[in-house]
Amino acid sequence: xxxxxxxxYQGTEFWDLSLVDPxxxxxxxxxxxxxxxxxxxxxxAELAQHWPDGHIKLAWTRHLxxxxxxxxxx
Numbered sequence: 001x002x003x004x005x006x007x008x009y010q011g012t013e014f015w016d017l018s019l020v021d022p023x024x025x026x027x028x029x030x031x032x033x034x035x036x037x038x039x040x041x042x043x044x045a046e047l048a049q050h051w052p053d054g055h056i057k058l059a060w061t062r063h064l065x066x067x068x069x070x071x072x073x074x
Contacts, residue, residue, distance in 0.1 A: 010027060013027065013057070014053070014058060042059045047059055
């Protein structure tokens, strides 16, 4: 993410490179759940190797949100 280009919208848990505000999209909850389960102990090298599938984005988002919760005072 960078200023002016938000990347979190409903249905964009994986890559969305359109650079426009999308209409809320349908979420594939089954796919998201499966990827999140794998992201509990992510293999960052494997995720980086297969980055086009967007799983690394969801795993990284999960990791950062978990870190934010752990160090809430910061």
